[in-house]
Amino acid sequence: MGAGILILILSTFFLIAYFIYGKKLEKIVNINKGNPTPSHTLNDGVDYVPTKREILLGHHFASIAGAGPIVGPVLAAQFGWLPAFLWILFGAIFIGGVHDFTTLIASVRHRGKSIGTIIEETIGKRGKVLFLIFAISTLVLLISAFSIIIAHTFVKYPQAATASVIFIGIAMLFGFLNRNSKIPFFLLSLTSIILLLAGIHLGILFPIKLSVNTWMVILFIYIYIASVTPVWALLQPRDYLNSFLLYGIMILGIIGILYLNPTLKYPAFSSYHQKIGDMFPILFITIACGAISGFHSLVSSGTTSKQLDSEKDSKLIGYGGMLIEGVLALIALITATYLSKGSYFKLLGPNGNDAIGVFSNGLGFFMSKLGIPLESAVIFSALAISAFALTTLDTSSRLCRFAFQELFEDTKNKKVEKFIVKNRYIATFIMLLIAGIMASGKEVLKIWPMFGSANQLLAAISLLAVVLWLIKKKRTFLFALIPMLFMFLITISSLLNIGILNLESLNSQDKMTVIIRIAVTLFLLFVAFSLIFLSFSAIKREKKS
Numbered sequence: 001m002g003a004g005i006l007i008l009i010l011s012t013f014f015l016i017a018y019f020i021y022g023k024k025l026e027k028i029v030n031i032n033k034g035n036p037t038p039s040h041t042l043n044d045g046v047d048y049v050p051t052k053r054e055i056l057l058g059h060h061f062a063s064i065a066g067a068g069p070i071v072g073p074v075l076a077a078q079f080g081w082l083p084a085f086l087w088i089l090f091g092a093i094f095i096g097g098v099h100d101f102t103t104l105i106a107s108v109r110h111r112g113k114s115i116g117t118i119i120e121e122t123i124g125k126r127g128k129v130l131f132l133i134f135a136i137s138t139l140v141l142l143i144s145a146f147s148i149i150i151a152h153t154f155v156k157y158p159q160a161a162t163a164s165v166i167f168i169g170i171a172m173l174f175g176f177l178n179r180n181s182k183i184p185f186f187l188l189s190l191t192s193i194i195l196l197l198a199g200i201h202l203g204i205l206f207p208i209k210l211s212v213n214t215w216m217v218i219l220f221i222y223i224y225i226a227s228v229t230p231v232w233a234l235l236q237p238r239d240y241l242n243s244f245l246l247y248g249i250m251i252l253g254i255i256g257i258l259y260l261n262p263t264l265k266y267p268a269f270s271s272y273h274q275k276i277g278d279m280f281p282i283l284f285i286t287i288a289c290g291a292i293s294g295f296h297s298l299v300s301s302g303t304t305s306k307q308l309d310s311e312k313d314s315k316l317i318g319y320g321g322m323l324i325e326g327v328l329a330l331i332a333l334i335t336a337t338y339l340s341k342g343s344y345f346k347l348l349g350p351n352g353n354d355a356i357g358v359f360s361n362g363l364g365f366f367m368s369k370l371g372i373p374l375e376s377a378v379i380f381s382a383l384a385i386s387a388f389a390l391t392t393l394d395t396s397s398r399l400c401r402f403a404f405q406e407l408f409e410d411t412k413n414k415k416v417e418k419f420i421v422k423n424r425y426i427a428t429f430i431m432l433l434i435a436g437i438m439a440s441g442k443e444v445l446k447i448w449p450m451f452g453s454a455n456q457l458l459a460a461i462s463l464l465a466v467v468l469w470l471i472k473k474k475r476t477f478l479f480a481l482i483p484m485l486f487m488f489l490i491t492i493s494s495l496l497n498i499g500i501l502n503l504e505s506l507n508s509q510d511k512m513t514v515i516i517r518i519a520v521t522l523f524l525l526f527v528a529f530s531l532i533f534l535s536f537s538a539i540k541r542e543k544k545s
Helices: 003-028 053-065 068-079 081-108 115-122 125-156 158-180 185-205 212-228 235-260 279-286 294-304 311-337 341-348 355-368 374-408 414-421 424-441 444-472 478-504 511-544
Strands: none
Touching: 003 081, 003 235, 003 311, 053 068, 053 235, 053 294, 053 311, 053 374, 068 081, 068 279, 068 311, 068 341, 068 355, 081 115, 081 279, 081 294, 081 311, 081 444, 081 478, 115 125, 115 294, 115 374, 115 444, 115 511, 125 158, 125 212, 125 294, 125 355, 125 374, 125 424, 125 444, 125 511, 158 185, 158 235, 158 374, 185 235, 185 374, 212 374, 212 424, 235 311, 235 355, 235 374, 279 444, 279 478, 294 311, 294 374, 294 444, 311 355, 341 355, 355 374, 374 424, 444 478, 444 511, 478 511
């Protein structure tokens, strides 16, 4: 099978889905550009800020993309390219796109609050508390996994590290000038992009070579700062400018793949059982961001809903952003499956830490066929993805802070309220301290299945909240109910699978780590079944009223 054919099939289906199914979703939730959004009604200049749709799409896409649609498909390629391709294609259209769009608009209709607030309204306070604790746990796992991936990428590609540091400075300058000067937006964007390209060249000339441990410390210091500063100062402009990098490598990658049309050497179907687990259900939790990801609901209802200028922008940003990410996931899958089995596993490494390396080498190879020097193309690819992984990290730290503060905002204890709810510095420090401890093992394959299960269960719970919200509003909900049921089936199955594997490993040398994983698995199952039980009770109450 030629890889170019897969690109054409996916792109055609996605375009049809955006204009037909996306329009249907708008009608179901009654999108109205006249409705005031929280960015206007609650504008505080820090978190609630009305934002141009172009900038917000860049922020949203950069935040939901990160390393997720790269690492997931590359790891899932072990099962073969066909099952991974089908999951990306149909998952993004009918599950992920629905999930992202509906959680965004539901949050906008609830003052930009998280899905936890919607759960509180439909299920009750116990449901909200369970959800927020679960969301915080998922974000901590995400921060842990992505910090390991970025640190290893910076060690392998020190040129990308230098350019990433330069990018942060350019983004801060862009944010300041965009807010405080009269420079035309187009001119400011163009100048910044030129500076970004210059930063790439400087990165190649002056690579920063540090150890993994040193980079881990630097990364956690950076994401702490990014979490507590106003969105317009760093988070928003960096995401917007970095989006051009990802758009660039996607366009060049697609052109390179279509031009070369490489044959996929990896089998269409490899084997049902792999090192990361059985294809069902592990495939569906490994490829998360490329098809559906619970993390997206936290972005949609965490930062994006607080910056949405008009409800009319929600289809482009929510549904469209998910489809764009599906294209990126397919490119990542191709970079893994155009390789032979032996080459794939050699590049991936024994602990799965170099999924970005697989992607960068593959994409660099495709881009080199367009006349770009191979070494420069590989470094550029690694730089772009590490920049987006950083975006996921800093957005996640802010979202974790939001969820942690929201968890305690109804407390009657004034000291707790002052210490956590009204103090973003302390709340962020506590969350990042826990994530740092989790990341100390530095092995992605030990964290990714747990993160994947938690992440996809979060998606199921977010869809549950949307279904309950639609029922309460007397609107059709079958389009969200079916994806919700499927995601609960997948996640509960995967958690049982992971639990059994961990029980079988109790006699290993790393016994304490295995016990911790079993405890986390049991907690996730407890949350899932508790929320399902509470939701049934809520539906019964709704029918009686």
